Amino acid sequence: MSSGMFEAKVVARVQEAQDIASLELAGMDGAPLPPFTAGAHIDIEAAPGLVRQYSLCNDPRERHRYRIAVLRDPASRGGSQAVHERIQPGATVRISAPRNHFALAPAPRYLLLAGGIGVTPILCMAQQLAHEGAEFRMHYCARSPERMAFAGRIRQSGFADRVSFHFDTAQALDIGAALLDAGADAHLYVCGPGGFIDAVTTAAMGQGWEEGRVHREYFTAPVHDSSGDRPFALRIASTGRLLAVPAGKTALAVLQENGIDIPVSCEQGICGTCATRVLDGVPEHRDDYLTDAERAANDQFTPCCSRARSGTLVLDL
Numbered sequence: 001m002s003s004g005m006f007e008a009k010v011v012a013r014v015q016e017a018q019d020i021a022s023l024e025l026a027g028m029d030g031a032p033l034p035p036f037t038a039g040a041h042i043d044i045e046a047a048p049g050l051v052r053q054y055s056l057c058n059d060p061r062e063r064h065r066y067r068i069a070v071l072r073d074p075a076s077r078g079g080s081q082a083v084h085e086r087i088q089p090g091a092t093v094r095i096s097a098p099r100n101h102f103a104l105a106p107a108p109r110y111l112l113l114a115g116g117i118g119v120t121p122i123l124c125m126a127q128q129l130a131h132e133g134a135e136f137r138m139h140y141c142a143r144s145p146e147r148m149a150f151a152g153r154i155r156q157s158g159f160a161d162r163v164s165f166h167f168d169t170a171q172a173l174d175i176g177a178a179l180l181d182a183g184a185d186a187h188l189y190v191c192g193p194g195g196f197i198d199a200v201t202t203a204a205m206g207q208g209w210e211e212g213r214v215h216r217e218y219f220t221a222p223v224h225d226s227s228g229d230r231p232f233a234l235r236i237a238s239t240g241r242l243l244a245v246p247a248g249k250t251a252l253a254v255l256q257e258n259g260i261d262i263p264v265s266c267e268q269g270i271c272g273t274c275a276t277r278v279l280d281g282v283p284e285h286r287d288d289y290l291t292d293a294e295r296a297a298n299d300q301f302t303p304c305c306s307r308a309r310s311g312t313l314v315l316d317l
């Protein structure tokens, strides 16, 4: 769990669409909440010891509340079920201050693509860009109108004319056309299911979009093939201890078994909470958190999922 968690009150819960509920959170004492920018997320302790990340989807200028939306996903690891079943208006929940790994970069124009519950950070971005008078186009895809959260709110917003709605069965999004239409200097922000993000990213690369203009946020980590995992060792710099990490076990599990606690949250390479400084050795990065430049620097890794290319990693612990 990230340090710096604090208590917030659940002041409203709205069923926004089939299997999607939004929660509105406010400070316990009515004081302003820590500020955030579009694309930010917070950690929420959905149940004791069960911390999950949710993007903020309200206007980033608001300081009196955070709004999140949660899809009930029976295939999830329990976080969304716990939120749907346990967190009701009047409840107190522990949350973190907002963090942003999906921030808007300065750009002449923006293309925002949302798939399903991936609308949450994208909606926040649309509100911020509309407020700034920036040029943007948003496409929002869902399986059906019943599964589309916030559609009414978007249609009534001041930026409704810049949003197109798409459904699996009708008006499906033509990804290639949307990318072409955006222009050669646009920045793309995409959030949604992994298959949606991968399809958009592949199409963008096929059209020659530079990697720096393509920004994506996964909700669950892509599955990695672990059949070729090899053992490696961790050396703890402060004590010199050498810990063996066998194939089939994470570096995080080995650290924890040996009484070395580091902050963790998602445990699947998305949130960056467990990022640990590497003093020597070459990590095999398997997270979706570090940027390409951060990976290339080889001076940190995420022990919840990443491994090592070298025989030993020396950790600044």
Ligand code: FES
Pocket (backbone or CB within 6 Å): 263, 264, 265, 266, 267, 268, 269, 270, 271, 272, 273, 274, 275, 287, 289, 302, 303, 304, 305
């Ligand atoms: Fe989230 Fe490791 S705990 S990246």
